[in-house]
Amino acid sequence: ATGLPIESQTISMMVDKLTALPDGERLLLLAPVVRGRKGEYRKEMAEWQRAGFQRVKIDGEFYAIEDAPTLDKKFKHDIDIVVDRIVTKAGLESRYADSLQTALGLAEGIAVAEWANTLDGETGPRRITFSEKFACPVSGFTISEIEPRLFSFNNPFGACPVCDGLGVKLAFDADLVVPDRDKTLHKGAVAPWSRGPSPLYTQTLQSLSTHYGFSMDKPWRELPAKAQAVILQGSGGEKIKFVYDDNARKYETSKAFEGVLPNLERRWRETDSSWVREELGRFQSETPCEACGGKRLKPEALAVKVAGTDIAEVSWLSIKAAHAWFTGISDQLTEKQMEIARRILKEITDRLRFLNNVGLDYLSMSRSSGTLSGGESQRIRLASQIGSGLTGVLYVLDEPSIGLHQRDNTRLLESLMGLRDLGNSVLVVEHDEEAILTADYVIDMGPAAGVHGANLTAVDACCR
Numbered sequence: 001a002t003g004l005p006i007e008s009q010t011i012s013m014m015v016d017k018l019t020a021l022p023d024g025e026r027l028l029l030l031a032p033v034v035r036g037r038k039g040e041y042r043k044e045m046a047e048w049q050r051a052g053f054q055r056v057k058i059d060g061e062f063y064a065i066e067d068a069p070t071l072d073k074k075f076k077h078d079i080d081i082v083v084d085r086i087v088t089k090a091g092l093e094s095r096y097a098d099s100l101q102t103a104l105g106l107a108e109g110i111a112v113a114e115w116a117n118t119l120d121g122e123t124g125p126r127r128i129t130f131s132e133k134f135a136c137p138v139s140g141f142t143i144s145e146i147e148p149r150l151f152s153f154n155n156p157f158g159a160c161p162v163c164d165g166l167g168v169k170l171a172f173d174a175d176l177v178v179p180d181r182d183k184t185l186h187k188g189a190v191a192p193w194s195r196g197p198s199p200l201y202t203q204t205l206q207s208l209s210t211h212y213g214f215s216m217d218k219p220w221r222e223l224p225a226k227a228q229a230v231i232l233q234g235s236g237g238e239k240i241k242f243v244y245d246d247n248a249r250k251y252e253t254s255k256a257f258e259g260v261l262p263n264l265e266r267r268w269r270e271t272d273s274s275w276v277r278e279e280l281g282r283f284q285s286e287t288p289c290e291a292c293g294g295k296r297l298k299p300e301a302l303a304v305k306v307a308g309t310d311i312a313e314v315s316w317l318s319i320k321a322a323h324a325w326f327t328g329i330s331d332q333l334t335e336k337q338m339e340i341a342r343r344i345l346k347e348i349t350d351r352l353r354f355l356n357n358v359g360l361d362y363l364s365m366s367r368s369s370g371t372l373s374g375g376e377s378q379r380i381r382l383a384s385q386i387g388s389g390l391t392g393v394l395y396v397l398d399e400p401s402i403g404l405h406q407r408d409n410t411r412l413l414e415s416l417m418g419l420r421d422l423g424n425s426v427l428v429v430e431h432d433e434e435a436i437l438t439a440d441y442v443i444d445m446g447p448a449a450g451v452h453g454a455n456l457t458a459v460d461a462c463c464r
Contacts, residue, residue, distance in 0.1 A: 006134045006143060006303060011104075014130045015096045018088065018113060025088040026116040029099045030057060031106035034079035035145075036157055040071050041079060048081055055082040060124075081106055085116070100130065109133050110145065143300045151304075151311050153296035160298050163289035167296040172264045173285040174232055181221040185209070189220040190231065190260055192283055200244065205231070207242040208257060234259030307332045312366075320361035323352040347387075354383040357415045358400075359408030375402045379412070386415055391423035401432045413438050 018027075033048075034041060048056070049065045056065050057080040063069065071077055083106070084099035086092065103111035109132035115125045134143040149155040159165030178189055185205050188194030193201035209216050214227040235257040243252050258266070268280050288294035295302060295312035302310045307329055317325060326349050333341060355361070358379040369377070378400055385395065397416075401409050413435060420426050420440075428435060436442055444458035 008133050009131060011097050011100055014100050014111070015093050017128065017130070018096050019090070019093060021088045023089045027086050027088065028057075028082055028114045028116055029084040029086060029103055030080035030112040030114055031083050031103035032078070032080050032110055032112055033107050034077055036076045036078060036149075038073055038076050040073045041077070042070075053081050053083070056080065057082065080112065083111075104130075104132055108145075143303065146304060150301045151297065158297055158301050160289060160292035160296055162291035163296070165296050167289055167292065167294040168286040169289050170281070170284040171287045172261045172268075172280075172283050173287075174261065176283045176285060177232065177260055177264070178220055182219045184219055185216045192264060192280070193260065199246070203244050204242060204257070207240060211240045230257065230259070232259055232261050234262055315366040316364055318362055318364050319352055319355045322365055323349060323356055323361075326352065351383065351387045354386045354415065355380070357411045358383050359404045359412055373403065375400060375404075382415065382419075386419055389422065394425045394427065395419060396427045396429075398429045399431070400428065401430065401435060406434075409434060 021027075033044070045056070045065060045068055054065055056063055056068055057078075058068060058071070059078055062082070081103075083103045084095070086095070086099070100111050111130045113128040113130070115127075118125050131143065131145075134146065143150075147157075150158045152158045153160070153165035153167070160167070163169050177191060179191055180189065183189040186202075190201070190205070193205070206216060208214075208227075208231060212224075212227050212230060214223050220228070237256055239254045240257050241252060241254050244250070264280055264283060268277060271277060271280075289296075292298070292302070292312075295310070297312060302312060304310065306314075309325075314322060314325065326345060330338060330341075330345060355363075360376060360379055360383070363372075363376065372380070378397065382395075382397065382400065385393075400416075401412060404412060409432065416426050416428065417438070428439070430436065440461075442458070442460040443456065444460075446453050446455060446457040
């Protein structure tokens with residue numbers, strides 16, 4: 001990343017990028033008219049055909065436009081119109097410009113140059129995205145369109161393509177592969193290779209010990225760092241003489257050693273057996289995604305920054321710190337930017353203030369909902385209801401003060417009174433004395449618990 005602001009591209013800048021490609025490159029110039037939208041698009045297909053376009057790319061497959069399949073309106077689709085097919089060479093600048101102009105007009109300022117062939121090792125054809133709206137002037141990094149779904153890791157258009165928006169991925173962990181560093185290689189220090197009757201793995205380690213001069217009878221922690229690295233990660237390009245004996249025959253071979261971790265990764269990738277995957281899965285742990293760094297979003301979303309901070313970095317802040325950040329951000333925005341952001345900032349700061357007031361200032365906004373306690377979840381829902389401004393609603397809360405410091409308990413009660421003052425009824429099941437004394441109307445159920453309770457024992461309409 002260059003760190004420079006992403007700016008709009010002109011037609012001449014797009015043409016320059018195409019003319020900079022080597023001669024003889026076969027490209028398709030596409031107009032991405034539908035990007036991840038539901039619908040049948042029969043009417044649009046007919047209009048494109050009448051306009052003279054002959055081929056379309058639908059969900060990754062090319063069709064003559066008259067042979068385009070019927071689309072299921074319940075599913076999302078991608079549709080690109082093939083505007084031009086070109087083989088790059090000098091002197092085609094005017095053709096590039098005309099075709100780009102057509103594509104940009106069809107796809108609301110976006111065009112794509114896609115290679116007609118796929119190179120070995122590539123999962124799909126290479127693409128260059130052109131945008132009249134957003135592109136880095138140096139690296140050419142382009143954002144097709146900034147829209148809300150780009151900032152959601154639950155949406156495929158915003159999620160990191162490597163980890164699918166999870167922020168983590170399963171990887172084989174050296175600490176799980178060698179769980180007991182006091183064991184020797186002979187005693188099964190390499191856990192995945194210590195199971196089963198086959199002598200293959202033991203003989204592989206013996207050949208490594210002979211080649212690198214380390215002992216199979218020393219604890220793992222005492223082995224040289226190089227020996228540990230070779231066993232776990234492999235020998236690189238260095239060939240090693242391996243000797244194998246299965247009691248039927250003895251043979252030798254010289255080859256590089258792939259390493260225990262790459263071996264496990266390959267077996268995990270290649271197997272179709274759920275049992276093998278379950279066995280190998282015991283040696284995996286979650287590690288941050290190397291592509292997004294745990295931020296869960298694709299690079300295009302993380303390239304959008306406010307005051308030098310992307311949305312993931314803000315979400316990692318605690319609610320208290322986030323409230324301070326959003327409150328102070330207005331000093332760093334221009335008057336024009338504030339015209340856009342003023343109402344949005346007010347809504348955000350109001351919501352954060354409500355969360356602060358119900359004693360949740362210590363939570364980070366990226367906190368997984370599954371890790372929240374029942375009281376925390378209830379107070380988050382309470383804060384969202386306060387922010388919604390609804391009136392005429394009956395709210396029933398079950399001991400919302402559990403786990404709260406007394407100072408935060410007072411703030412919670414003030415929030416509940418705020419809900420009441422909006423014109424709502426708030427019914428709270430509570431044992432806290434301060435909450436009872438704050439109530440407008442107290443109903444005491446008893447006299448004891450379970451089958452000995454559920455009787456109306458006292459009613460007070462003027463507790464305060």
